[in-house]
Amino acid sequence: MEFEQVLTLIIIAAILIVIAVLFTFIPVMLWISALAAGVKVGIFQLVGMRLRRVIPSRVINPLIKAYKAGLDVKTNQLESHYLAGGNVDRVVNALIAAHRANITLTFERAAAIDLAGRDVLEAVQMSVNPKVIETPFIAGIAMDGIEVKAKARITVRANIDRLVGGAGEETVIARVGEGSSVPLVVLKHIRRYWKIQIPFHTMY
Incomplete structure (x- = not known):
């Protein structure tokens, strides 16, 4: 009788261990x-993942x-992007933001921007609300x-179609720095200003 109780406990423990392993895997x-x-996701799809x-x-x-946002995105697309080293959650958030703002953005384009190392969600946000870079x-002499110092404030709006291979924030600042020293010559008569601000409006 005692042996049967021990055997029953062993069987119950084995079943619990198997269930725990299954729930973990x-x-x-x-x-x-x-x-x-x-x-609609099959249980075997999760096992395959x-x-x-x-x-x-x-x-x-x-x-x-x-799915809740009304986007037509497939499981294979998200899984492929994950295996490629992309940020799936950020891409989906960017697609949702673009959908809400009526901006045309396909999953392939968003995935390409993300894999290129650019923040696709920030790009969509900058398409709606331009960013000011200081x-x-x-x-300049x-x-x-007289030495004159100036600080430029650039308003930029992201162009999603040209984002891959386009200029980033550091590149924009460098180009403004190269092109802004020449106009400072015309400021020779403004001697009382040591620091001025020149607004620039550009797009990339």
């Missing part, structure tokens, strides 16, 4: 969350977010030998 709660949100060394939550949670002080 198969994200059942994540699968239930996806089904509750209306996203584990085998491909993909963290399922990094793909399924953005997929749920995209340069360091730029020094007037014709009468």
Whole structure:
């Protein structure tokens, strides 16, 4: 009788261990969350992600977010972007922001911008709200030998179609610094100003 009780306890412990291992390997709660949100994801898809060394939550949670926002994004697209080293959550957030702002942005374009090392979400935000970049002080010598220092404030708006390979913030500041020292010569008569601000408005 005592042997049967011990055997029963061993069997129950083994079953609990197997269930714990299954719940660890198969994200059942994540699968239930996806089904509750209306996203059709098979349990074997989640197992396949584990085998491909993909963290399922990094793909399924953005997929749920995209589905709720009305975007047509596939699981394979998000998983491929994750395997390529991209930030899936940031790409989905950028797509949602672009969709809300009526900006045409495909998943392929957003993924390419993200893989190029640019912040695609910030680019979408800058397309809606231009960003003001303030340069360091730029020094120039007037014709009468007076040194004049100026600080430029540049208003930039992101062009998503040309973002890959386009100028970044550091490049914009460098170009403004190269092109702003020449106009300082005409300021030779403004001797009482040691520091001035010159607003520039540009687009990239």
